Amino acid sequence: MDHFELRDGILHAEDVPLPAIAEAVGTPVYVYSRATLVRHARVFREALSALDKPHVAFAVKANPNLAVLSVLRQEGYGADVVSGGELTRALAAGMAPADVVFSGVGKTHDELVQALEAGIGQFNIESEEEGYELAAIARRMGRQAACALRVNPDVDARTHEKISTGKRENKFGVPLDRTGAVYAALDREEGLQMRGVAVHIGSQLGDLEPLESAFSKLGALIAELRGQGHTITHADLGGGLGVPYKAGESMPSPAQYGAMVARVTRDWGVQLTFEPGRIIAGNAGILLTRVIRTKRSGNGPPFVIVDAAMNDLARPAMYGAWHDIEAVAPSGEKTMAHVVGPICETGDTFAMDRKTDTLSAGDLAVFRTAGAYGATMASSYNSRGFVPEVLVDGDRFAVVADRIPADTIMNVERVPDWL
Numbered sequence: 389m390d391h392f393e394l395r396d397g398i399l400h401a402e403d404v405p406l407p408a409i410a411e412a413v414g415t416p417v418y419v420y421s422r423a424t425l426v427r428h429a430r431v432f433r434e435a436l437s438a439l440d441k442p443h444v445a446f447a448v449k450a451n452p453n454l455a456v457l458s459v460l461r462q463e464g465y466g467a468d469v470v471s472g473g474e475l476t477r478a479l480a481a482g483m484a485p486a487d488v489v490f491s492g493v494g495k496t497h498d499e500l501v502q503a504l505e506a507g508i509g510q511f512n513i514e515s516e517e518e519g520y521e522l523a524a525i526a527r528r529m530g531r532q533a534a535c536a537l538r539v540n541p542d543v544d545a546r547t548h549e550k551i552s553t554g555k556r557e558n559k560f561g562v563p564l565d566r567t568g569a570v571y572a573a574l575d576r577e578e579g580l581q582m583r584g585v586a587v588h589i590g591s592q593l594g595d596l597e598p599l600e601s602a603f604s605k606l607g608a609l610i611a612e613l614r615g616q617g618h619t620i621t622h623a624d625l626g627g628g629l630g631v632p633y634k635a636g637e638s639m640p641s642p643a644q645y646g647a648m649v650a651r652v653t654r655d656w657g658v659q660l661t662f663e664p665g666r667i668i669a670g671n672a673g674i675l676l677t678r679v680i681r682t683k684r685s686g687n688g689p690p691f692v693i694v695d696a697a698m699n700d701l702a703r704p705a706m707y708g709a710w711h712d713i714e715a716v717a718p719s720g721e722k723t724m725a726h727v728v729g730p731i732c733e734t735g736d737t738f739a740m741d742r743k744t745d746t747l748s749a750g751d752l753a754v755f756r757t758a759g760a761y762g763a764t765m766a767s768s769y770n771s772r773g774f775v776p777e778v779l780v781d782g783d784r785f786a787v788v789a790d791r792i793p794a795d796t797i798m799n800v801e802r803v804p805d806w807l
């Protein structure tokens with residue numbers, strides 16, 4: 389359930405009519421609902437209530453906006469970060485360093501230093517090589533890095549191949565058959581405090597079975613590592629829960645996920661960490677756009693050209709992803725249309741042959757479920773600048789990220805005097 393609903397024929401974000409936001413801020417603009425974020429954060433936490441003190445670290449990559457992170461911090465969430473930039477954001481949003489987990493397959497030397505200086509709670513080590521580098525830096529700095537070893541369980545997450553992370557051929561984690569040796573080697577390193585294992589098999593998972601299979605393998609690994617004399621106190625189960633992108637689509641609920649986790653991990657005797665991203669932020673945001681014009685296309689459906697494009701919302705172009713498209717003031721009439729952006733690529737297409745609310749020049753429309761992997765994946769391609777972000781709270785709203793116009797971006801560029 390979200391808080392984007394029709395009231396008197398006009399789509400609202402909580403109590404704010406979307407035309408008021410378009411009027412004040414212009415389009416395109418991302419709009420987030422605080423109430424939906426809070427609701428999702430609580431539902432997810434509630435789903436884990438059978439567990440002993442689970443730690444929930446929001447995957448910042450899904451939506452790194454400082455206001456969004458602040459809402460989640462108020463809900464007791466920590467952060468899962470994958471870069472120095474995300475770490476800076478998590479701390480700027482007031483998250484405690486101890487509540488930060490650092491994942492990512494290519495942490496740089498400087499990022500490792502930054503995270504050690506900040507005193508983050510846990511490094512998820514993705515390779516033996518990374519472990520040695522972190523150990524050396526930690527020793528030099530006189531620090532101890534609390535670590536989990538990220539395991540690649542070779543499980544097919546049954547999701548889009550570009551966002552699957554737990555198959556042997558994917559770049560993430562240490563293959564299961566090497567984890568015993570790698571864990572033992574890293575456990576001998578001064579500077580590292582090896583305390584557990586981590587797994588994350590992919591995103592937008594519509595099925596709990598691959599997760600259960602990965603967690604079962606992790607459970608067996610924990611037993612094996614303990615058998616080798618290691619003390620395992622932590623396990624990080626990553627994120628990955630899918631959300632419905634199409635009206636009527638069904639996905640495993642957080643409660644079903646929580647019940648599965650409780651059953652599989654019952655005897656583990658560890659503190660569990662979770663890294664949800666999309667399930668928290670996905671349905672908490674929409675991208676609000678305005679139709680520039682429509683264009684007839686031979687005998688086929690018309691092109692509806694909107695002012696949002698693939699640089700603002702990359703998912704359809706990158707993964708062929710579906711986002712529901714709705715008029716802000718629907719007439720009730722539906723038309724078959726191609727919905728496209730203005731960018732000079734055929735891939736700048738949000739929908740082909742889609743029966744949507746009839747849209748005409750000047751109409752406002754929304755792309756739903758754009759709160760995760762939306763603004764965060766934007767670029768300035770075609771010198772279009774960056775879309776602003778707005779957070780709604782009841783009947784008030786605030787711009788939580790300014791529009792960055794193309795000329796502001798151009799202002800950081802220099803033409804050398806030898807040209």
Ligand SMILES: Cc1ncc(COP(=O)(O)O)c(C=O)c1O
Pocket residue numbers: 447450468491492553588590591592626627628629663664665666667760
């Ligand atoms: C290590 C890690 N943790 C958490 C997430 C968040 O995933 P999701 O947004 O699917 O919950 C991701 C992204 O897939 C990730 O790579």
Ligand SMILES: N[C@@H](CCCC[NH3+])C(=O)O
Pocket residue numbers: 449551591592703760761
């Ligand atoms: N960017 C992807 C999700 C990637 C998850 C990152 N590990 C998407 O929009 O669906």
